[in-house]
Amino acid sequence: MYSTKSAIFQLIVLLGIAGTAQSQTRQLLLALSKADHTLAIVDPATLKIMARVPVGEDPHEVIASSDGKTAYVSIYGGGALHEINVINLVAKKPLTNVDTRPLYGPHGIEFSNGKVWFSAEGSKAVGRYDPATGKLDWSMGTGQDRTHMLYVSADAKKIYTTNVNSGTVSILTSTTVTFPNGKPREDWSQTVIPVTKGSEGFDVSPNGKQLWTAASEDGSIAVIDVESKKLITTIDAKAVGANRLKFTPDGKMVFITSLRSGDLLIYDAQSQKELKRVKVGKGAAGILMVPDGSRAFVACSPDNYIAIIDLKTLEVTGHLEVGPTPDGLAWAEQR
Structure with missing residues (x-):
């Protein structure tokens, strides 16, 4: 009797361990090499490159699906190309590419509400791809020059984008309209907010209240109130050559990279004052915040x-080589 109980107990323990292992997520760092035309899949714990997957001729940005099993890479070509590469992150191999025509120059890319959203710089537009149907199912023009970076809210009801050459930020908002026959449809409207020309890198604060964008030409930072859709203030940050901007996961700090100087500028989000400048290299571009708030990766x-x-010490703790000219970065959590 004792041995039977012992065996049952051991089986329960083993099943519990197996269930725990299955419930754990696997985290991956995704990093593009623009010169090698590859996507590096990296173990963020060991910083070992697990695989390099070939992508198109001018990869710029990458995003992972919600389940962390698929990556999407925008193939930009200065606004002339028309391709999104799809990568199976489990098998670590490329899948069938998405042809974005008639939308050209996909650049900024997001995954929200089960769909892939992208800016189409060459077409002055934003588009949407549905992986379930394999089709582009929506697009909207901005009428602005160089619609470039992109942020989509979790419910996919708001889209934010910077229009670099126009010096504007577009906020696209969706509402549901019901036809007389009872069928609903999306009704999108756009608000264009003037900022400084050259505003490119931007982010929305984790609480969803503010949008910060940095201008490469004069190095200023525009702060926009998301609810009122109005410019609050412009900070003379002297971040000339500003390329990307990201909030830390707790929303307390803002990182701005300069592709021209190689500086990483760190701002206090509440006081809007500079905390520190870190020299990270000759030129700094893509920024990725680790969701747990421990580290940031800067291409x-x-x-x-x-x-x-290190997000606690705000110091460079190491370097990772994924191939020449790294830029776009993303985080994947496989469930």
Whole structure:
């Protein structure tokens, strides 16, 4: 009797361990090499490259699906190309590409509400791809020059984008309209907010209240109130060559990279004052915040490495090499 109870107990323990293992998520760092035309899949714990998957001729941005099993890479070509690459992150191999025509120059890319959203710079528009149907199912023009970076709210009801050459930020808002026959449809409206020309990198605060964008030409930072859709203030940050901007996961700090100087500027989000400047290389571009708030990865394209920043000490703790001219970064959590 004792041995039977013992065996049952051991089986329960083993099943519990197996269930725990299955419930754990696997985290991946995704990093593009623009020169090698590859997507590196990296174990963020060991910083070991698990695989390199070939992508198109001018990869710029990457995003992962909600389940972390698929990656999508925008193939930009200065606004002339028309392709999104699809990568199976489990098998670590490319899948069938998405032809974005008639939308050209996909750049900024997001995954929200089960769909892939992208800016189409060459077409002055934003588009949407549905992986379930394999089709582009929506697009909207901005009428602005160089519709470039992109942010989509979790409920996919708001889209934010910077229009670099127009010096504007577009906020696209969706409402549901019901036809007389009872069928609903999406009704989108656009608000265009003037900022400084050259505003490119931007982010929305984790609480969804503010949008910050940095201008490469004069190095200023525009702060927009999301609810009123109005410019609150412009900070003379002297971040000339500003390329990307990201809030830390707790919303307390803002990181701005300069592709021209190689500086990483760190701002206090509440006081809007500079906390520190960190020299990360000759030029700094893509920024990725680790969701747990421990580290940030900064792609230093001219230096051919990714700088690793400790978010507590705000110091460079190491470098990661994924291939020449790294830029777009993303985080994947496989469930």
